[in-house]
Amino acid sequence: MIRALRKWARTHTERSRYSPVGIAFHWIMAFLVMFQIGWGYYSSWLPAGGDKLHAYEVHSAVGLPILLLAIARFGWRLMIPGPENDADRQGWQTQIAYAMHYVFYIAFFGLPLSGWAMWSSIAEPGPLYLAGVVPWPQLPFDQLPLTTRWRIMDLAEDIHLILVVTLLLVIPLHVGAALKHHFWDRHDVLRGMLPEIPDAEDPREATQHNPREPQLRDERAPG
Ligand code: HEM
Ligand code: HEM
Incomplete structure (x- = not known):
């Protein structure tokens, strides 16, 4: 099964x-x-009030998924390695990009x-629902002394805020780097993360990842 998935994924990652x-x-x-x-x-x-509570219910319903x-x-990422693209050969910039990916994964869990x-x-605590529909349990804190619960609350609140601030710093860098690689360096990295839309006029483009290469344009030029 895993081998079959890897084989299927390779038909994309190889390009x-x-x-x-x-x-x-x-x-x-x-x-x-x-x-x-x-x-x-x-x-x-x-x-504070009903609207705030409702807003946090929506927040948790979207956050739990x-x-x-x-x-x-x-x-999936452990099983299926990502592709190697132009941006993977940029030395320190590549290392920073990988570090940002780790930060994102920490935030996705944290x-x-x-x-x-x-x-x-x-x-x-009020009830929690996954996507607002499926009941979701509370963590087993109800037997703990109140002071311990307050400490947990403080710590969790700090972690939540630190991760939010980290994302606010990292997302613009990540998006900026993706746009810079695409528009400035003309690398294939952003295209590799966009859904593939085969070109009806040129079926070859469905299997070639870099249609902006000059020799391709030349091949198509008349005469
Ligand atoms: C990736 C998922 C999430 C993101 C990006 C996120 C983001 C945020 C942001 C921006 C705030 C306001 C700033 C702050 O007080 O830290 C906040 C507050 C809060 N979030 Fe989340 N959140 C996520 C998941 C969740 C989940 C799943 C829950 C509950 C099950 C939750 C519960 C809360 C609570 C209770 C607060 C209020 C904190 C306070 O009043 O100090 N969050 N979150
Ligand atoms: C308009 C917004 C965004 C653009 C244009 C964008 C673009 C990209 C591109 C081009 C890659 C591939 C990088 C590579 O292979 O080195 C990538 C990877 C990644 N991006 Fe974004 N991204 C955007 C928003 C976000 C946001 C908001 C998050 C997180 C909250 C995020 C998380 C990630 C992660 C974790 C990866 C690593 C891929 C993996 O899981 O293997 N991206 N992104």
Whole structure:
């Protein structure tokens, strides 16, 4: 099974592209995480009351699936190596990009886990629902003394905030680097993370990852 999956993924990664599964993970999670940052910030500014509580219910309902996606994505990444593309041959820039990927994975786990810990350590935690539908358990903090729960709450709150601030620093660098590689260096890295749309006029393009190479243009030129 794993061998078959690897073989299938290689048909993409050999062309410097992420597999469709890797691409789906990337964009779904990028969207959810960016939504969470905006929504979490908005919720934190609401005055205490029913609206704030509801906002945090939405926040947890969207945040918990990120934990499951993180587990699935991490498993996928361990099983299926990513492609090697132009951006993987840039020395220190490549090392920074890899470091940023690690930071993202830490946040994918750390944010939902610290959020879950915060929610479970309040005096009378309300119910949690995965995606607002599937009941999700509290962490087993209810038997702990109140002071221990407050300490957990403080620690989890700090971790949550540190990870949010880290993402706010790292996401613009990551997006900026992706755009710079694409538009400035003309590397294939961003294209490898976008869904593949075969070109009906030129079926060869479905199997070649770098249609902007000059010799390709020359081949097509008349005469
Ligand atoms: C990737 C997922 C998540 C992101 C990006 C995220 C982001 C944020 C942001 C930006 C804030 C406002 C700033 C702050 O107080 O730290 C916040 C607060 C909060 N989040 Fe999350 N969050 C995520 C997951 C979760 C989950 C799954 C839960 C609960 C199960 C949760 C519970 C909370 C709570 C209770 C607060 C209020 C903290 C306070 O009042 O100090 N978060 N989150
Ligand atoms: C418009 C926004 C974004 C663009 C254009 C973008 C682009 C890219 C590109 C081109 C790669 C491939 C890099 C390589 O192979 O070295 C990548 C990888 C990655 N990106 Fe993004 N990204 C965006 C937003 C985000 C966000 C918001 C997150 C996290 C919250 C994120 C997390 C990641 C991770 C973890 C990887 C490593 C891929 C893997 O799991 O193997 N990206 N991104």
